[in-house]
Amino acid sequence: MTFPVVGMVGGGQLARMTHEAGIPLGLRFKLLCETPQDSAAQVVADVVVGDHTDLETLRAFARGCDVITFDHEHVPIEHLRALEADGIAVRPGPGALVHAQDKGVMRARLTELGAPSPRHRIVTGPADVAAFAAEVGGFPVILKTVRGGYDGKGVWFARSEDDAEQPFRAGVPVLAEEKVDFVRELAANIVRSPHGQAVAYPVVESRQVDGVCDTVIAPAPGLSEELSGEAQQLALRIAAELGVVGHLAVELFETADGRILVNELAMRPHNSGHWTQDGAITSQFANHVRAVLDLPLGDPRPRAPWTVMCNVLGGDYPDMYAAYLHCMAHDPQLKIHMYGKDVKPGRKVGHVNTYGDDLDDVLERARHAAGYLRGTITT
Secondary structure, X not given: OOOOEEEEEOOOHHHHHHHHXXXXXXXXXXXXXXXXXXXXXXXXXXXXXXXXXXXXXXXXXXXXXXXXXXXXXXXXXXXXXXXXXXXXXXXOOHHHHHHHHOHHHHHHHXXXXXXXXXXXXXXXXXXXXXXXXXXXXXXXXXXXXXXXXXXOOOEEEEOOOHHHOHXXXXXXXXXXXXOOOEEEEEEEEEEEOOOOOEEEOOOEEEEEEOOEEEEEEEOOOOOOHHHHHHHHHHHHHHHHHHOXXXXXXXXXXXXXXXXXXXXXXXXXXXXXXXXXXXXXXXXXXXXXXXXXXXXXXXXXXXXXXXXXXXXXXXXXXXXHHHXXXXXXXXXXOOEXXXXXXXXXXXXXXXXXXXXXXXXXXXXXXXXXXXXXXXXXXXX
């Protein structure tokens, strides 16, 4: 029996964990990455080192693959259209993926769909930013380069017209958004297959520190069934309207007046779904693989009342091996996921998952483990 070959473009931790989820299914993976030291390249057998922005490299890589999918959104859309014209299955396809690549395109399409979003506009310079700010009630406003930003990069908090100069130095279009009065950030994670089957995970709360995801709580504490269902239905509708195949994360603001607004879209496994590795019956990674191969999707329900994911960031303590020996002994139920990356301050090098019946206990266990691994907690 010949099992499918999944071609994964991008060698980061998302590719590493997606590969791990495909192993029990007997799937074979082929990886296109930047260096042999990339996170996923350390564990995938069939590795091609090459440039994902070069069409001929992509075409050569795709030979022998049953489907092409991604651990990032940076492959040029015109190249993906060329692969589809060659008869290669690309999932998610370029028609969907452009909405995760370009925030301006995303905002325009979500507006067409009537999806609740912050007020926004493409702006051409600091004076235009000031005009936009006047339209939405004044400064401060949020400025984003339409392409390339992540983990707080490519995002500016502009308090005045003078603050608005730096984003334009990159030479790419800039999106201005109103500063939303939100009480917390949420994420609705869904997975959709080519024939339209879809599953929705519980809506989670995502807590950020310095623009980087720090903690995810599943399900979001205190979220009403009505608002949770609204968020899930919104994510499912966006996926269907955009033709998404695979995992879609819809990052949301919950506002002070009880609404939800779409912040960002990601069309790949996402940090807000890492809790599913140990906290859901079928993880986001396993369901992403199933979806891109058009296999029946797995059950997304949680295994425990509460699951907490904390990212492990690099700090001033490089000896994480000794640190996680302590964490394993301290909490035998703890699940540690390391990415095989060199430890650098602020770099995501792993995450931990905890679960149980008591949210305060689950939160404390996750925070202790992540802090001890980073070196900010020493006892």
